[in-house]
Amino acid sequence: MTPNFLKVYAVTPPCGWCTSLLVGALALVLACSPPDRRSSEVAEDRTASLAAQGVAAAGAAAVADDGQWIMPARNFASTRYSGLSQITTANAGQLQLAWTFSTGVTRGHEAAPLVVDGTMYVVTPFPNFLYALDLTQPGAPLKWTYKPSPKLAAQGVACCDLVNRGAAYHDGKIYYNTLDAHTVAVDAKTGKEVWKTRVGDINVGETVTMAPLVVKGKVLVGNSGGEFGVRGWLTALDAESGKLAWRAYTTGPDKDVLIGPRFKPFYAQDQGKDLGVKTWPGDAWKIGGGGVWGWISYDPELDLIYYGTANPGPWNPDVRPGDNKFTAAMFARDPDTGEAVWTYQWSPHDLFDHDGVNELILLDLPIKGQTRKVLVRPERNGYIYVLDRATGEVLSADPYGYITTTTGIDLKTGRPIEVPDKAPQTGKVVRGICPAAPGTKDWQPASYSPRTGLLYIPHQNLCQDVQGTEANYIAGTPYVAAIVKMYAGPGGHRGEVTAWDPVARKAVWKIKEKFPVWSGTVVTAGDVVFYGTMEGWFKALDARSGKELWRFKTGSGIIGQPVVYRGPDGKEYVAVLSGVGGWAGAVVAGGLDVRDSSAALGFVNAMKDLPQATTKGGMLYVFSLP
């Protein structure tokens, strides 16, 4: 890494053109693209150094920060930590609006804006516009708009509003996915489409809502559709051409799951041949779900990517006896070949739609006197897991919310200890299931500060009643077979922000919110945590105490991921998309009728008062100190 780093900085700034001309004389092809190549190499190195910073985050204090935000979680370790420190706990109270931008779209805005080379890139929900805003000009005027024109029909197979979780930058291109299951590469300077690849089929219920990650020249993309009986996969596309490099299915025979000689899962339950077939009745694995719509992390030293797999389908567990591998699980894979290196299943035979796709934060933590390479996962089932990221061993799993469905995680077998009374059944109503289907935490990503050693976890406090129903698989229609009715958990509040110490394994402080906290968090070297509420408040907290420092009321509920960057003027900015929606906000974004408690998979019952608290409408808000 270091020699490359030196090369770029030694050669390009003083005489980038001379070098390019020299190269150009040798090869005409290269001569056509010297400016692009130069900036992208720099960016690539920044990526690498950021990743290293994130991975080594645990011990390190604030490292020099390039002020950009080029991938969904800011770095490969997924810490969502910004090294900028102009905004501090002392001055955050003076934050004020710098500028805004209307997206013209009214569905749920879950994406993180990207900031690269003085330009901000914003991806909207369906119809998935990509806007480039010029940060070097006052008010950040629009540079260009890219419209991918996804198929309208895709709206009919998107389970939970028409969201998109953002883009990734690599080598002069912006990569993101469209609802109708395409991946696009767009030239970051011109807004012209470089390539567009169809990765899935809406006719079998496949959509793509996740933010891709680019690792070693491959764009990693996974499908959504666990409520439509899809067969989950993670796909690697060549970043230059968009051509398929590999695809790893979540279910099916080992050759499809890319399980080979390197596969060494830690627990006996995950060892054996073709478990992706044998742990299902008949051919149910072909429509068994296990999509990959969440987050991907990457450890450059171990050279492994990490990602989770979603719930098995249908929700009604009666029709799929067995462990349903490898749904509600996670994989460590080789990014070059896709080969599985290890797996771990959070919820074997998932009973509650507990997708295992949440973020995996890669940290080096002192555990029992040793520094361990771990990944930390605030899981949907209510436990925060700390796993050895080289082997897949669970080092700890502690509850961070109210749980009635399990009594703990057996660290010997890796399996949750289930409460049989809470298992849903066909034709029977089971009440008091906590956490509810969206879990203690859903997709909304946590952040981690190496300065405080704490995770800042946005999440919810929900329980539910469930009745299993008859399951009919009809391709392109939902495959859920459960009637659900959610409501607030103990205390009556539906959202929380928890600051969690992963070494001491306990919560340090908690903030209660009326509605689920469906936005991400971000934390800075100024020890300020930012997040948004579904009423529309954007808040700044003291990272050490949880004390509120500042708040601003945006136009709609916030479910986006805040980002922090340094503008071309040298100032620190905080940006967030406002625009309610997502599963939690579908009642507003989709104009649903609150008299039906089961609407939007039962989430509406818990959100009946949201239409009185906010209205829809997408808008970007950017804040700075005066």
Next chain:
Amino acid sequence: MRTSVLILTVLVSLFGCEREERNLQGIPQSVASGMPPVRQTELQAGPTVRDAGTYSPYEGNAYAVSQGKTLYNQFNCSGCHFQGGGGIGPPLMDSEWIYGSDPENIFETIVEGRPNGMPSFGGKIVNDQIWQLVAYVRSMSGLLRKDVAPGRSDDMQVRPQEQATQKARPVQSAVPPSAERQ
């Protein structure tokens, strides 16, 4: 005499072979064959023609409506519209209709699908069952008589019964809620 035979022959050849039309199922075979034109707008070009009324056969048939309710769940209508509150698809228990609330409109919506995500079920469900579905869907917002609409549910109670649902006077939804302009 010869003239009358000729006239008779002509008449027989004209009408003799045409039998009385009997629709044994008592329902139209398709939208095209039996129904008045299906409109989604009040505006008509030229003189306004009043439609002759509906062909929907089950508007007053409690048994068929309850069959429709079963089919509504079995064909996964409930997967998107849930028990009327909506989710992936729009609510069906409220007053807003994007593509029309008349039985013929709903029949067409099911058969042909709609561009913003409603799948086409044409050729997948027999017409008789589609009409049962149509009647049930209309009962969800109280558009059927109370003694026809279902009064109980076999599953977990998640909404007021169709029978107890107040009639929601249909209004046309200006913009499909899910359709942003591309």
